[in-house]
Amino acid sequence: MDGTLSLQNKRWVLTKNEITLLRKELDRVFLLADDANHKPKFLIALALGVPCVKLDWLWDSATDMSEREWLSYLLHAGTSEILGARFTQMVDADWGDSPEHIRDVANNTVPSKLFANKNILCISPDFVQAKANKRATRMIPRIILCMGAERVEAVGTFASASSSLQHYDYIVFRESEEAKKAAKARDLGSCVPFCWVKECLITGRLLPRN
Numbered sequence: 150m151d152g153t154l155s156l157q158n159k160r161w162v163l164t165k166n167e168i169t170l171l172r173k174e175l176d177r178v179f180l181l182a183d184d185a186n187h188k189p190k191f192l193i194a195l196a197l198g199v200p201c202v203k204l205d206w207l208w209d210s211a212t213d214m215s216e217r218e219w220l221s222y223l224l225h226a227g228t229s230e231i232l233g234a235r236f237t238q239m240v241d242a243d244w245g246d247s248p249e250h251i252r253d254v255a256n257n258t259v260p261s262k263l264f265a266n267k268n269i270l271c272i273s274p275d276f277v278q279a280k281a282n283k284r285a286t287r288m289i290p291r292i293i294l295c296m297g298a299e300r301v302e303a304v305g306t307f308a309s310a311s312s313s314l315q316h317y318d319y320i321v322f323r324e325s326e327e328a329k330k331a332a333k334a335r336d337l338g339s340c341v342p343f344c345w346v347k348e349c350l351i352t353g354r355l356l357p358r359n
Contacts, residue, residue, distance in 0.1 A: 150163055150167050150168055150291045150294060151163075151167065152164075152167065152290070152301075152303075154277075156309055158277065159277065159304060159305055159309045160277070160302065160303070160304050160309050160310075160311065161276070161277045161290065161302070161303040161304075162300065162301070162302050162303075162311075163290055163291065163294045163300070163301045163302075163303075164294075164299065164300050164301075165255060165294065165297075165298065165299050165300070166255075167294075168197075168254070168255035168294065168295065169255075170251060170252055170254065175251055176245070176248045176251065177244070177245035177248075177250070177251060178199055178251050178254075179199065179200050179201070179202050179206075179219065180194040180199055180200070180201040180202070181201075181202060181203070181204050181206070181207055182201055182202075182203070182204065182224060183203070183204055184203075184224065185201070185224050185225050185226060185227045185228075186227075187227070187347060188285070189285055189288035189289075189291070189292060192292045192347065192350060193288070193291065193292055193295050195226055195227075195238060195260070195350055195351070196260060196292060196295035196296045196297075196350055197254050197255070197257060197260065197295050198239060198240050198241065198244075198254070198257040198259045198260035199240075199244075199251075199254065200219060200223060200238065200240045200244050201223070201224045201226075201238060202219050202222040202223055202224060203222040203223075203224055205222060206219055206222035209222075219244075219245075220242060223237075223238060223240070224238070225237055225238070226238045226239075226350075226351050226352075226353075227347075227351040228351070229348055229351055229352050230348065231348050231352075231356055232352060232356075236351055236352050236353065239259055239260045239261060239353055240259060240260070241257070241259045255295075260353070261353040261354065262296060262297025263296050263297060263349055263350070263353075263354070263355055264293060264296045264297045264298040264318070264319070265297035265298075265299075266297070266299050267297070267298045267299060267318040267319065268298070268299060268300045268302075268316065268317050268318055269290075269293050269298045269300070269301045269302070269317060269318060269319050269320075269321060270302050270303075270304070270310055270314070270317040270319070270320045270321070271289060271290050271293065271301060271302065271303040271304070271320075271321045271322075272303075272304055272305070272306070272307065272310075272320060272321070272322055272327075272331075273286075273303075273305065273322065273323045273327075274305035274306075275287070275323065276289055276290055276303035276304075276305075276323075277303050277304065277305055286323070289321070289323075289343055290303045292346070292350070293321065293346060296346075296349075296350060302317075307335075314335065314337060314339075315337075317339060318339065319339050319340075319341055320337065320339050320340045320341070321341055321342070321343055321346060322340065322341070322342050322343070323342070323343055324342055324343075325342040325344060325345075327342070328340040328341055328342040328345075338358075341358055345358060
């Protein structure tokens with residue numbers, strides 16, 4: 150998911166067809182973790198429907214010298230602060246039985262593709278690849294792309310957007326206050342903070358926007 154930089158590195162555009170597997174010899178991919186978290190790799194796995202399993206699965210399989218069934222080690226997707234509940238992952242219980250699961254992972258129909266066919270604008274200087282110093286921040290447009298978006302455009306300011314703001318289905322900001330300020334100043338109902346995006350990903354539904 151390298152995307153394309155333009156406008157003297159002020160605009161970074163990613164499209165769905167860029168989600169590709171670099172190592173073609175891989176048959177299965179899992180994410181291993183101690184617990185559910187909000188790290189970029191975990192969120193990308195949730196969005197793509199890649200099972201996130203406890204590290205104990207690896208250790209127990211190594212101890213037994215035989216691979217254990219991974220479903221019983223499946224982590225929860227995370228806890229929703231809005232709904233006050235923990236949610237399960239949306240994964241294919243037969244994940245890994247076919248090499249096409251990972252080779253065509255972008256078209257996995259099991260996870261909720263909440264941004265399917267959507268055109269998303271992300272606004273922050275930290276979102277643009279050439280300017281992003283923190284890896285976690287640079288991954289936010291990629292997380293949104295994995296949630297089914299057809300196109301994700303990251304810019305530092307409104308002025309660098311390639312289209313009128315009404316053209317985008319959602320305009321994503323890093324912080325809630327930034328989204329509220331922009332929505333009020335420009336009379337836009339499409340402004341949302343990334344925390345809302347994460348909540349939607351964890352719960353597998355589009356939640357109300359406050």
